[in-house]
Amino acid sequence: MSANSPRFGVWALVHGSRAALQDPDEPYDASWARNKALVLEAERLGYDSVLVAQHTVNPHDPALDQLEAWTSSAALAALTSRIEIIAAIKPYLYHPVVLAKMAQQIEHISGGRFAINLVNAWNRPELERAGIGFAEHDERYAYGCEWISVVDALLRGETVDHRGDHFRIDGYQLHPADPFRARPRIYVGGESEPARSLVAAHGDVWFINGQPYEDVARLIADVSARKRPGGHEPLRFGLSAFVIARETQAQADVHLEHLFELAELDKPLRERHKANIDPNVVMIQTFARSARVGSNGGTAAGLVGDYDTVAQRIAAFHRAGIELFMLQFQPFEADMRSFAEEVVPRVRRLLSA
Template sequence: MATTSLPRFGIWALVHGSRAALQDPDEPYDASWARNKALVLEAEQLGYDSVLVAQHTINPHDASLDQLEAWTASAALAALTSRIEIIAAIKPYLYHPVVLAKMAQQIEHISGGRFAINLVNAWNRPELERAGIGFPEHDERYAYGREWIAVVDALLRGETLNHQGDHFRIDDYALRPADPFRARPRIYVGGESEPARSLVAAHGDVWFINGQPYDDVARLIGDVSARTRRAGQAPLRFGLSAFVIARPTQAEADAHLAHLFALAELDKPLRERQKANIDPNVVMIQTFAQSARVGSNGGTAAGLVGDYDTVAQRIAEFHRAGIELFMLQFQPFEADMRVFAQEVAPRVRRLLAD
C-alpha cells in the first residue's frame, strides 16, 4: 500500500523517563512536567508534527519512580502549543466512556482541532489490579474496548446516543458544544492481535504499528488494509513507532547502539521483575522477544540506526509501503531530536520529492 503525501514525524513524550535505558549519565531520569513541556515546545519549533503522551497512572518500570499523567498534561500542552498534534493514550478501564469523551472534546476545543486519542487495551497488570479495577483476559479487554470506543466515537461526533451493550447503558446522551473543527478528533489504535486488528478496522483512523523490520510491517499493513471498513469511513492510515540513532557515519551509529545496549543491561533486574506484571498474550510482548533491541514499542527493531542517508532511505521505504506517521524515540532525547530534524528529515523529504 503506497502513500503519496510526505510523512509526518512525531515524538514520544517522556512520561516515564528515558526510552532506552534508565541509568544513563548523559540523560538523567526525568519524567517531570517541566521537562516534557520544554520538550514538546521545542519539538513544535523544530517542525515535528505530533506528540504521543502515553498513559500510565503508576510507572510501569518501577512504581517508586515519577510518572507524568497523560490527560492533564495533554490539556496543558494543548493550551501552550499552536501547531503540533497532541495524541493522548487512553486505557478504557480507567475512564467511563462518557466522561472520557467529554474530556477529549474539551481538549479538542482548547487545541483548536489538534487533539487525538490513542486507544490501547493495557498490558501492565498492577496498574488495574492494585486499583481494584481488575485485569480481564486479553480478548475480554478488547471486547470491552471495542464497545467503549464505539460510545466515545458517537459522542465525539455530536450524536445523541442511546446504547444498550454488554458493558454500558446510555440513555439519550449528547455532549455540547460539538466539534467546530471537524467531525471528531482523530482516533489512533495500538495493538497487533486479531481482536486489535478487527477493532482498528472498525473504529480507527490510524493504526500504530510497533517497531519491527520492513517486511513484517508491510505484511501487517496489507492484512489490515484488506479488512472491511464501515460505510463512509476514510481509508485507514498507518503509523510506526521507532527508536532512531542517526550519526554522521554508520560506525558512530553502531557504537552508540552498543553503548545503549550496555546501559540497558543495568536495567536488567528491573526488567525481569517487570515481566511478572505483563500479560503474556499481548502480541507486542511476543514480537519484542524475537529481536534484540533498545527502546520501547519495538525500538530499534525498525532498523533506523545508521548514518543520516541510510536512516533517511529506510524511512522513505517505510513511507512508500504505507507508513504516514513516524512516532520517534531518541536517547539522549533532546540532542538527537534536534539532529533528526536538522539532518534526517530534510533528506527524507528530498528523497520522496525526487
C-alpha cells in the same frame, strides 16, 4: 505508498528515558517541566505530533515518577499552536461518557489538534491494585470495542442510546460540538487479531510497533484488506521507532552498543516489568524476536545508521504505507534536534525525487 506526506512525531518522556534509565548523559526525568520544554522544542523544530502515553504508575518501577497523560495533554494543548497532541487512553480507567467530554474539551483548547490513542492495557498491576481488575486479553478488546463505539458517537455530536454488555446510556449528547471537524482523530495500538478488527472498525490510524520492514509491510497488507464501515476514510498507518542517526554508520553502531550496555543496568527492572505483562499481548511476542533498545519495538525497525541510510529506510517504510513515524531518541533532546536538521530534509528530498 501513503498518499500523504510523511509526518514525524515524538514520544513524550512520561516515564523517563526510553532506552536506558541509568544514563549519566540523560538523568532520569519524567517531570512536567521537562516534557513541556521538550514538546515546545519539538514544535519549533517542525515535528508534527507528540504521543503522551498513559500510565497512572510507572510501569518499570512504581517508586519512579510518572507523568499523567490527560492533564498534561490539556496543558500542552493550551501552550502549543501547531503540533498534534495524541493522548493514550486505557478504557477501563474512564467511563466513555467522561472520557468523551474530556477529549472534546481538549479538542477545543487545541483548536482541532487533539487525538486519542486507544490501547487496551497490558500492565496487570496498574489495574489490579486499583481494584479495577484485569480481564483476559480478548475480553479487554471486547470491552474496548464497545467503549470506543460510545466515545466515537459522542464525539460526533450524536445523541447516544446504548445497550451493551458493559454500558447502558440513555439519550446522552455532548455540547458544544466540535467546530473543527467531525471528531478528533482516533489512533489504535495492538497487533493481535482482536486489535486488527477493532482498528478496521473504529480507527483512523493504526500504530504498529517497531519491527523490520518486511513484517510491517505484511501487517499493513493484512489490515488494509479488511472491510471498513461505510463513510470511513481509508485507514492510515503509523510506526514506532527508536532512532540512532549519526554522521557515520560506525558512530551509530558505537552508540547503539553503548545503550545496550546501559540497558543491562535496568535488567532487574525489565524482569519485573515482564512479569507484570499479559503474556497474550502480541507486542511482547514480537519484541522477543530480536535484540533491541527502546520501547514499543525500539531499534527493531532498523533506523540505526548514518543520516543517508536512516533517511532511505524511512522513505522505504513510507512507500510501504507508513505516514506517521513516532520516534524515540537517547539522549532525547539532542538527537531530536539532529534528526530534524539532518534526516528529515533527506527524507523529503528522496520522496520528492
